[in-house]
Amino acid sequence: MTVRTVDLDAEADLARCGALKDFWYVACLSTELPANRPLARTVFGTGLVLFRGPDGAPTALRDRCLHRNARLSKGDVFDGRLGCPYHGWVYDASGTVVEIPALGPPQRGEKLDAQACAHEGLKPAPCDVGRLARFPTREQDGLVYVYLGADVTQARAEPFRVPYWGERGWTVYFMVTRFANGVTNLVENFMDVPHTSFVHRGWFRNPTRKRVPSTVKRHAGRVRMTYHQEEDALTGLGRLFNPRGLPLVHTDEFIVPNVTRVDYQWGDSGFAINSQCTPIGPTDTLVYTAISYRLPVDMPGAWVGRALTPLVRWYTRQVIQQDVVIMETQRQGLTDGPGGGVYSGTEADLHHADIEAYRRWLREGAHGPGPEDAERDVVFWV
Numbered sequence: 001m002t003v004r005t006v007d008l009d010a011e012a013d014l015a016r017c018g019a020l021k022d023f024w025y026v027a028c029l030s031t032e033l034p035a036n037r038p039l040a041r042t043v044f045g046t047g048l049v050l051f052r053g054p055d056g057a058p059t060a061l062r063d064r065c066l067h068r069n070a071r072l073s074k075g076d077v078f079d080g081r082l083g084c085p086y087h088g089w090v091y092d093a094s095g096t097v098v099e100i101p102a103l104g105p106p107q108r109g110e111k112l113d114a115q116a117c118a119h120e121g122l123k124p125a126p127c128d129v130g131r132l133a134r135f136p137t138r139e140q141d142g143l144v145y146v147y148l149g150a151d152v153t154q155a156r157a158e159p160f161r162v163p164y165w166g167e168r169g170w171t172v173y174f175m176v177t178r179f180a181n182g183v184t185n186l187v188e189n190f191m192d193v194p195h196t197s198f199v200h201r202g203w204f205r206n207p208t209r210k211r212v213p214s215t216v217k218r219h220a221g222r223v224r225m226t227y228h229q230e231e232d233a234l235t236g237l238g239r240l241f242n243p244r245g246l247p248l249v250h251t252d253e254f255i256v257p258n259v260t261r262v263d264y265q266w267g268d269s270g271f272a273i274n275s276q277c278t279p280i281g282p283t284d285t286l287v288y289t290a291i292s293y294r295l296p297v298d299m300p301g302a303w304v305g306r307a308l309t310p311l312v313r314w315y316t317r318q319v320i321q322q323d324v325v326i327m328e329t330q331r332q333g334l335t336d337g338p339g340g341g342v343y344s345g346t347e348a349d350l351h352h353a354d355i356e357a358y359r360r361w362l363r364e365g366a367h368g369p370g371p372e373d374a375e376r377d378v379v380f381w382v
Contacts, residue, residue, distance in 0.1 A: 006341045006356060008182035008334075011363055012279040014044035014148060019366035020257050020359070022149040024159040025278045026288045029174055030142050033058055038082060040073030042280045044148055048135065049073040053093030054080030060146045061095045062133040095132035141165040142174065143276075143288065156366075157221075160259050163272040164292040171305035172292045173313060177320055179285045181327040183258050183277045184359050185334075186285055188352045189323055190260040190275050191225060191252040197382050199326045203319055210382055216351045217375045221256040223354040242266040243296060254351070256358050269296040273316075283331050291316055348380035 010016040027041050027050055038051040040063055047063035049072045061082070063073050070086035077083075081098065082091045090099035103109065108125035109117060123129045136152040138145040141162040147155060164170040179186055189195065197207040213228045227250040242248070246266040253261045262273040271293035278286045293312065298304045334340035345352060357371040 006182070006184045006343065006359075007363065008184070008282040008341060011182055011184060011359065012044060012282045012284075014046050016363075017044060018364055019156065019362040022154065022156045022366075023257050024138060024145040024147050024155065024157070025258065026276045026286075027058075027060060027137070027144050027146040027278070029176065029288070030139060030144055032176075033144055036077050038073045038075060038077055040071065041146075041278075041286075043146060044279055045281055046148060047071070047073075048146065049082065050137075050144065050146075051077045051082050051093075052080065057093075058137045058139055058144045059093040060135040060137050061091065064132075065089055066097065066130055066132060089126075091132060095134040097126040097129050097131070100126050100129075141290075142172075157256075160255065160274075160276060162290045162292070163261060163263075163274050164294070165290075169298065169302050169305075170292055170294045171302050171309060172290055173309055175289045175291065175313070175317060175320060177287045177289065177324060179287055179324055179327050181283050181285060181331045183279050183285055184356060185330060186277050186287060186327065187254055187258065187260050187275075188355055189327060190262065190273075191223075191254055191351060191355070193227070193252070194348055194380055194382055195326070199322050200319055203315075203322065205382065208382060211379060212382055213377065213379050215375065215377050216354065218354045218357075218371060219373045219375075221358060221370075223254040223351050223358070225252040225351050227251070241269050241271060241293070241296060252351075254355050254358075257362050267296070269294050283335065289316075289320065347378045350376065350378050 011020060014021060021044060025043055027043065027048065028039055033039050033050055033052060035052045035056065038049050041048045041050060048060050049063040050058055050060050053059050061072065063071055065072055065084040065086065067084065067089050068086055070084055072082055072084055072091070075083045075085040080093060088101040089097055092098050099107065112122065112124070114124050117124045136147040138159050140159060142165070143162070145159040149155060162172065165172055193212070196205040201207070210229070215226045215228070217224045229248065229250065241264070249265040251263050255261070258277040260275045264270050271291065274290040274292070276288045278288070280286060291312065293305065295305050354371070361370045
């Protein structure tokens, strides 16, 4: 008998997370990183400072000055360089110290030679003090990604592409949400239909006592749930996308190690909810959600869709906030003494077991071929 367990502490620890770190993670939205201000982020418990170099490209360094360990994210950005708020040490985009104000115009010690400095554990010039750890970055689809693995050339996948980004007729916007829970629990929540009748009652779906035949496919690092239910009684703004009563194509998909994609499609219209989870700590996660939607009737340039964005954004924020609350409720239970992280389940949780199998395999170092491919039919009720 397999006992399902989730080790949130190890999953979020850079030293113990195994191959989970060998992927790109979202550090911020492109709009959150202006040219003249640094940004602090924590990923896998590691403090990072992000800023834009002289060419506008994002840079990610360890958020700790080499001098007195002050947070560089509290400093200033000028001419594509980063200045420490404590003593003004200046770093370039490679993490190299290029200026130390206390050394004045000569930019090296005037009285102590190299031997005397070495005797006292000091350095004679900025070029001698070392370099901050620098982490590879990638900017695409309105997001800035960072890689914390040992060798970026060995990354297990490219950064995830935002669904329908830049495609004609589609409107895309982002929401950033901080959850008091771990990545495994969050991706399972985002791919969980039964909870919507309870957590999102009246907002997204009401209990109907309907039987939902589904197929769960585990293949090549993905878990795909296909729902064989052409008529799904969505409430709220869900009705906006299907005024003609077309058959529904509904799929949920998990992509290792931290991405979910939920698609509701009626003909050429519908919406996709793509969430990418970035671990801060064991029960602390930033989730970057891209909402992509296409109306059944619109004007050139998706004018109507874009005009409705404030309303759709408000609605989706209410729904996500309900998930924030239930994830906090789950966190309180799983951290309340021994036994937390040991889960029971039924046929309705088969896709959750698949997600946990992939993430456990990665956390343990991804040795061997990983969970075998499988395709199974299940039934649950909502």
